[in-house]
Amino acid sequence: MNAAAIEQRSRAQVAVEVVGQTGSTNADLLARASTLEGPVLLVAEHQTAGRGRAGRSWLSAPGDSLTFSLAWKFDLPLQQLAGLPLAVGVALADALSACGVQVQLKWPNDVLKDGSKLAGVLIETQAAPGGGIWAVIGIGMNLRMPDDLEERIGRTVAAAPWLARMDRDDLMAALLASLAAALGEFRQAGFGAFSARWNRLHAWPGRRVSILDNGAVLHDGIAAGVDDSGRLLLDGAEGRITVLAGDVSLRTREH
Known part of the structure; x- marks a missing residue:
C-alpha cells in the first residue's frame, strides 16, 4: 500500500x-x-x-x-x-x-x-x-x-x-x-x-442473548439495542437493565 x-x-x-x-x-x-x-x-x-x-x-x-x-x-x-x-x-x-x-x-x-x-x-x-x-x-x-x-x-x-x-x-x-x-x-x-x-445495524435485535465474563453468565435476556451512552439494553425476567462495555462476550441462545 x-x-x-x-x-x-x-x-x-x-x-x-x-x-x-x-x-x-x-x-x-x-x-x-x-x-x-x-x-x-x-x-x-x-x-x-x-x-x-x-x-x-x-x-x-x-x-x-x-x-x-x-x-x-x-x-x-x-x-x-x-x-x-x-x-x-x-x-x-x-x-x-x-x-x-x-x-x-x-x-x-x-x-x-x-x-x-x-x-x-x-x-x-x-x-x-x-x-x-x-x-x-x-x-x-x-x-x-x-x-x-x-x-x-x-x-x-x-x-x-x-x-x-x-x-x-x-x-x-x-x-x-x-x-x-x-x-x-x-x-x-x-x-x-x-x-x-x-x-x-444491530445483528441480534429481539434475540435472546447471554452476557458472559470469562465463561460465566452475568446476564440473560432479550437484546433491545443500545442507549445514547453505548450501553446494551437487555430485557430480562426482572425488567430492562443496561450493560456497560467491558470484558464480556455476547452469545446468542436458543429460545
Missing part, C-alpha cells in the same frame, strides 16, 4: 504511514502517543502480534486482511469515550456499504457479515501531555480467509472477497475517510449521534 495515495484519496487531515510488518500497530502508536502532534493512521501489511479485546490474539495472514490503527486525540473525559467502539463500528459499516458489502454490528466491538465476524475493534487510551486523551483505535478486517487460518482461529469467520479484489489504497482511503468523519462527529456530539444508526 502507498501512504501518500491513501492520504490524498481519503481527503482526511490524517498523516498516513505504511509498514511492511510489525508486531502491533496499536502498541506502536501507544508508544509514540506522547510525541504525536496530530492524528496518525498506521497500516501494517502484516501484523505478527495483533491484539483483540480481553487479551485475545488477532490472527491474520499476509495479504488476506487489513490491520491498522488510528491515533486520535479527544478533549473529553475518559467516561465519555465509552461509546467510541460502537461509533467506530458504524463508521466501518458505512464505508463497507458504500463499497458494496453489507454488514451488521455486534455489541460492543464486532462487525459481522452473514452472522460471522468480519472485523474487530480494539481501542486503547493514553493521557496526552498537556491534557486530553489519545485514543488508539485498532482494527483488523478479514478480506480472504484461508482454511488453515480459520482452523487456527477455531471458529467460523467471515471474509469479503469483493473487498479483496479492490485496490487496497482505495479501500483504505474509504475506511479512513469514514472513520475521520465519524470521530469528528463523536468529538462534537458523543455517541448519542450514532445510537439510532447502530441500532439499525
Whole structure:
C-alpha cells in the first residue's frame, strides 16, 4: 500500500504511514502517543502480534486482511469515550456499504457479515501531555480467509472477497475517510449521534442473548439495542437493565 495515495484519496487531515510488518500497530502508536502532534493512521501489511479485546490474539495472514490503527486525540473525559467502539463500528459499516458489502454490528466491538465476524475493534487510551486523551483505535478486517487460518482461529469467520479484489489504497482511503468523519462527529456530539444508526445495524435485535465474563453468565435476556451512552439494553425476567462495555462476550441462545 502507498501512504501518500491513501492520504490524498481519503481527503482526511490524517498523516498516513505504511509498514511492511510489525508486531502491533496499536502498541506502536501507544508508544509514540506522547510525541504525536496530530492524528496518525498506521497500516501494517502484516501484523505478527495483533491484539483483540480481553487479551485475545488477532490472527491474520499476509495479504488476506487489513490491520491498522488510528491515533486520535479527544478533549473529553475518559467516561465519555465509552461509546467510541460502537461509533467506530458504524463508521466501518458505512464505508463497507458504500463499497458494496453489507454488514451488521455486534455489541460492543464486532462487525459481522452473514452472522460471522468480519472485523474487530480494539481501542486503547493514553493521557496526552498537556491534557486530553489519545485514543488508539485498532482494527483488523478479514478480506480472504484461508482454511488453515480459520482452523487456527477455531471458529467460523467471515471474509469479503469483493473487498479483496479492490485496490487496497482505495479501500483504505474509504475506511479512513469514514472513520475521520465519524470521530469528528463523536468529538462534537458523543455517541448519542450514532445510537439510532447502530441500532439499525444491530445483528441480534429481539434475540435472546447471554452476557458472559470469562465463561460465566452475568446476564440473560432479550437484546433491545443500545442507549445514547453505548450501553446494551437487555430485557430480562426482572425488567430492562443496561450493560456497560467491558470484558464480556455476547452469545446468542436458543429460545
